[in-house]
Each structure stands twice: as C-alpha cells, then as structure tokens.
Amino acid sequence: MEKRELTCIGCPMGCSITVEMEGKDILSVAGNSCRIGDRYARTEVINPVRTLTTTAVVEGGDLPRVSVRTAANVPKGKLAECMKAINALRLKAPVAIGDIVLHDIAGTGVDVVATKNIRRVS
Amino acid sequence: MNSVDVVIIGGGPAGLAAAVSAKEAGSGKVLVIERNNELGGILVQCIHNGFGLHTFGEELTGPEYADRYIKKATEAGAEFLLNTMVLDISGDRVVTAMNEKDGLFQIKAGAVILAMGCRERPRGALNIPGSRPAGIYTAGTAQRLINIEGLMPGKEVVILGSGDIGLIMARRMTLEGAHVNAVVELMPYSTGLRRNIVQCLDDFNIPLLLSHTVIRTEGKEHLTGVVVAEVGPDRKPVPGTEIHYDCDCLLLSCGLIPENELSRQTGVAISPVTNGPVVDDTFETSIPGVFSCGNVLHVHDLVDYVSEEAGKAGRYAAVYARKHGAEERGSHRIEVCAEGGRGVRYTVPSSIYEDSMDEKVTVRFRVGSVFKWAYISVYADDERILHQKKKILTPGEMCQVQITKEQLQSISGLKKLTVKIEEE
Numbered sequence: 001m002e003k004r005e006l007t008c009i010g011c012p013m014g015c016s017i018t019v020e021m022e023g024k025d026i027l028s029v030a031g032n033s034c035r036i037g038d039r040y041a042r043t044e045v046i047n048p049v050r051t052l053t054t055t056a057v058v059e060g061g062d063l064p065r066v067s068v069r070t071a072a073n074v075p076k077g078k079l080a081e082c083m084k085a086i087n088a089l090r091l092k093a094p095v096a097i098g099d100i101v102l103h104d105i106a107g108t109g110v111d112v113v114a115t116k117n118i119r120r121v122s
Numbered sequence: 123m124n125s126v127d128v129v130i131i132g133g134g135p136a137g138l139a140a141a142v143s144a145k146e147a148g149s150g151k152v153l154v155i156e157r158n159n160e161l162g163g164i165l166v167q168c169i170h171n172g173f174g175l176h177t178f179g180e181e182l183t184g185p186e187y188a189d190r191y192i193k194k195a196t197e198a199g200a201e202f203l204l205n206t207m208v209l210d211i212s213g214d215r216v217v218t219a220m221n222e223k224d225g226l227f228q229i230k231a232g233a234v235i236l237a238m239g240c241r242e243r244p245r246g247a248l249n250i251p252g253s254r255p256a257g258i259y260t261a262g263t264a265q266r267l268i269n270i271e272g273l274m275p276g277k278e279v280v281i282l283g284s285g286d287i288g289l290i291m292a293r294r295m296t297l298e299g300a301h302v303n304a305v306v307e308l309m310p311y312s313t314g315l316r317r318n319i320v321q322c323l324d325d326f327n328i329p330l331l332l333s334h335t336v337i338r339t340e341g342k343e344h345l346t347g348v349v350v351a352e353v354g355p356d357r358k359p360v361p362g363t364e365i366h367y368d369c370d371c372l373l374l375s376c377g378l379i380p381e382n383e384l385s386r387q388t389g390v391a392i393s394p395v396t397n398g399p400v401v402d403d404t405f406e407t408s409i410p411g412v413f414s415c416g417n418v419l420h421v422h423d424l425v426d427y428v429s430e431e432a433g434k435a436g437r438y439a440a441v442y443a444r445k446h447g448a449e450e451r452g453s454h455r456i457e458v459c460a461e462g463g464r465g466v467r468y469t470v471p472s473s474i475y476e477d478s479m480d481e482k483v484t485v486r487f488r489v490g491s492v493f494k495w496a497y498i499s500v501y502a503d504d505e506r507i508l509h510q511k512k513k514i515l516t517p518g519e520m521c522q523v524q525i526t527k528e529q530l531q532s533i534s535g536l537k538k539l540t541v542k543i544e545e546e
Contacts, residue, residue, distance in 0.1 A: 007320045014316025065272040067169035116185040
C-alpha cells in the first residue's frame with residue numbers, strides 16, 4: 001500500500017490530506033474538511049490538473065496584454081504546451097471578459113477565456 | 123465647496139465594496155477617489171485565480187473579481203474620480219484633492235472612508251549589501267511589468283521572501299520561460315498560503331529555502347548574481363553556508379505596509395503593530411466620521427475578507443453621514459486586546475461598543491508564530507467565553523473569531539476582551 005501526503009489547493013485553508021492507494025486504486029482519503037478536498041485528492045494522485053492563468057498579446061488595445069485563463073482545469077503535464085499556444089496568439093482589441101480567445105487548447109477540450117476588458121484605441 | 127455624503131479614498135477592492143454598501147445603506151452621493159487611471163487597485167495585475175470563493179462561491183481571477191465590484195458600484199450609483207490624488211483630509215472632513223482636469227479642489231464629506239491599500243517593503247528597507255544594479259524589483263513591480271505591460275524583468279531569477287506575491291511570481295516567471303533558482307525565506311516558515319507553496323513552487327520543483335536570506339548582490343550596472351546564506355535562530359547569517367546563484371533578477375517579496383501617510387497627516391491614531399488605523403467595531407478611526415477598511419487597515423491574505431470588512435465600513439459611514447455625526451455610539455465601550463508576544467499580535471477591531479454593536483462582530487487577528495493543534499481563546503475580563511481548537515495557526519494566515527452581542531451582554535460591567543492562543 002502506498003501513502004501520499006497532499007496539501008489541498010481547493011481553497012486557502014490548505015488542508016493536509018492523506019491518500020492511501022494500492023496501485024491506481026484509492027483506498028482512502030483523510031484529512032480534508034470538505035468535498036472539494038476529496039475531489040482534489042482523488043484527481044491529484046491519478047491525473048493532476050490546474051487552471052492556467054497567463055496573458056496574451058492584444059493589438060490595437062489600450063494595453064498590450066489581456067489576462068486570460070483556461071475555462072476549466074487542464075492536465076498539469078500540458079501547462080507548457082498550453083503556454084506555447086497562448087503565446088502564439090495575436091488578438092485584436094476590443095476584448096471583453098468572458099470572450100473565448102482560443103478553442104480546445106492543446107487538445108484538452110478546454111477553451112481559453114479573457115479575464116479583462118481591453119478597449120480599442122485608434 | 124461641493125458636499126458629498128461619503129468620500130472613499132481608493133478605488134481598489136476595499137473602496138469599491140465600501141461604495142456599494144454605502145449606496146445600499148441609502149447614502150445620497152458616494153464618491154470614490156482613485157489616483158490610478160482605472161478602478162480595481164492591485165487586483166488588475168493579480169491575473170491568477172483563487173479570488174472570490176467566499177464572496178461569489180467560485181474561483182475568479184483578480185481582474186474578474188474587480189470587474190464584478192466595479193459593475194456593482196456603478197449600478198448602485200456610486201461616482202468615481204480617476205487620476206485624482208487626495209492631498210489632505212482635515213479633521214472636519216474637508217478633502218483636498220487634485221487632478222489634471224479640475225486642478226486643486228475641496229470636497230466637504232459627511233463621512234470619509236480610508237481605503238488606500240498597502241505597498242511593498244522596498245529594497246531600501248531591507249539592508250541587503252551590494253551596489254545598486256538594475257534587475258532588483260519588488261515582486262509586485264515584476265507582476266505589473268509582466269501581466270500589464272508584457273515585459274520580462276529577467277531570465278535567471280532568485281526570489282527573496284515567501285509571501286504570496288513572491289510565490290505567485292515564482293510560478294508566473296517560470297511559465298513565461300524564466301528559471302527560478304530558489305525562493306529564499308528568512309523565517310523558518312513561509313508567510314504565504316499553503317496552497318501557493320504547492321501550486322507555485324512544488325509543481326515546478328522550485329526550491330524553498332527556509333531560514334535563509336540574501337546576504338549580497340553582485341554586479342554593478344546589472345545584477346549578475348546573489349549570495350544566499352542560512353541564518354541561525356538569531357536570524358544572522360551562518361558563516362560557511364553561503365550559496366552563490368548566477369542571476370539577472372532578484373525579486374523582493376518581503377512584506378506589505380499599509381499606506382497611511384494621509385491618515386497620519388489627518389491625525390488618525392495608528393497601531394504600531396498593524397501600521398494601520400485603530401478602529402472600533404464600526405471601523406471608525408480615532409477621528410469621528412473617518413472610517414478605514416481593507417489593506418490600509420491591516421494587510422489581508424484574502425480579498426473576500428477585504429470586501430466583507432469594507433462592506434461594513436461603508437454601511438456605518440453611510441449611517442454616520444446621514445445623521446450628520448449625531449449617531450450615538452453606544453456608551454458601553456469594551457476594549458479588545460491581543461495577548462501580544464508569540465501569540466495574538468493585534469486585533470481588528472480594538473474596541474466594541476456593546477450597546478450599539480451588530481448581533482455578531484468578527485474579530486480578526488494574526489499570530490506571531492506557528493501553532494499546531496492549539497486553541498484560540500477569548501476571555502471576557504477573566505472569564506473564558508470562547509475556546510476553539512485549530513489544526514494550524516501561522517503568521518501568514520489571518521485568523522478570526524466571532525463574538526455575539528448576547529455573549530457580551532450576559533456579563534455585566536464587562537471592560538475588556540482578550541484574544542489569546544492557548545496550548546490547551
């Protein structure tokens with residue numbers, strides 16, 4: 001039996017969680033204070049995922065960059081590939097919060113959305 | 123001179139939340155004065171997620187969180203003056219400000235809310251030996267350069283201080299292709315949130331060196347390296363433990379200081395522990411009609427608590443303005459004390475008026491060292507009225523307890539509440 005000690009990233013409490021597993025079978029999850037922790041631990045030991053937040057280049061806007069996020073979690077191992085795809089973007093102002101700026105990033109099925117409004121300037 | 127019911131100084135998360143609730147509490151004219159060219163304060167450069175779990179029940183990024191409050195405040199009918207610097211607040215609440223369009227002008231305020239936020243401890247306050255090469259930035263400056271302006275401050279990085287901004291920037295710079303050699307922390311514990319150590323450092327195998335500090339910077343025109351050493355229990359470098367890093371960038375994340383120049387100038391009493399105003403349960407400072415909330419009051423970890431606290435300050439300021447100061451605070455003042463030392467360092471508020479208080483008052487505080495499985499206790503004079511077991515208490519995470527009116531009323535002649543940490 002393998003024991004994995006995790007710190008939950010589901011919220012700022014940062015619960016210490018212990019997962020007992022046999023190969024890929026999870027035997028028990030303990031130490032979490034809520035359902036988020038349980039879900040985090042079960043995903044983290046099999047397929048860790050993260051929300052990626054970064055910026056993309058905008059042309060013709062009041063600022064040179066717009067902040068963006070993945071609309072859902074993406075596999076941790078694909079973060080570098082996702083960054084590459086977002087860094088290749090050349091968006092055109094205006095951009096509004098919630099606009100999808102990239103579909104299905106790095107084959108994850110997850111969209112990338114803008115998190116800031118960028119006005120167009122002439 | 124223009125008259126305004128509530129003038130709010132600062133258009134960040136605290137100012138915006140205060141504006142919303144001042145309007146909701148029935149204030150006529152609520153004016154937010156902001157020195158930047160946009161609202162939202164520091165949130166606009168905090169592009170990472172993790173904001174709003176308490177307030178909105180979902181994880182937002184900083185700009186998204188700010189946008190929600192900007193919309194709320196606008197819809198509530200608050201007014202905003204951007205690019206405007208407040209120069210002075212007189213004891214009778216005349217606010218002197220200036221901007222490019224209107225020049226120098228004065229506003230008579232029914233109530234004033236101080237919501238100026240905080241700023242980072244700069245290099246000059248850290249006593250790091252070495253010359254003054256380019257490449258040394260506070261973590262927040264680097265955050266602005268990267269996230270707003272799209273500029274990279276360096277490629278080989280060392281970060282001094284493991285506060286949340288330092289941790290967030292370790293991940294941010296790594297994602298943008300820089301190599302973060304180490305995060306160096308003087309204390310034997312990190313002052314950042316645990317989740318940030320996991321998702322910002324562990325995820326990218328960035329070493330966290332506790333009980334270490336930067337003892338020297340190298341390079342004349344531009345930074346070429348730093349020397350890090352372990353520190354002993356006296357926090358002095360231990361000879362022979364030096365580690366050299368070649369780097370072109372040193373980020374400093376060494377604490378935040380409430381920005382209270384205006385408050386001091388106005389004569390508001392400042393706590394030597396928080397560096398923020400001393401307030402009662404209505405967030406009123408030592409000057410009647412002048413309220414304070416957010417990071418200018420005490421530095422928070424979570425914006426959600428800032429919004430909640432500022433919401434209350436806004437409501438009380440609205441009441442004060444409506445009654446032209448005739449609002450009677452209760453007459454039964456109970457002092458709220460921190461035990462000091464390793465335990466509870468301060469409390470906000472530092473007094474509660476029992477006869478005029480809300481049904482519940484949240485008392486927030488920080489501890490001076492790390493405690494595991496210890497109790498937060500509240501004593502009403504000598505009687506213990508609260509005893510809560512906590513898995514972990516650390517200086518990096520703000521703690522809170524709730525005190526009810528019922529609890530306080532049940533003890534006659536109560537003078538003092540003391541919040542302390544007990545091992546059992």
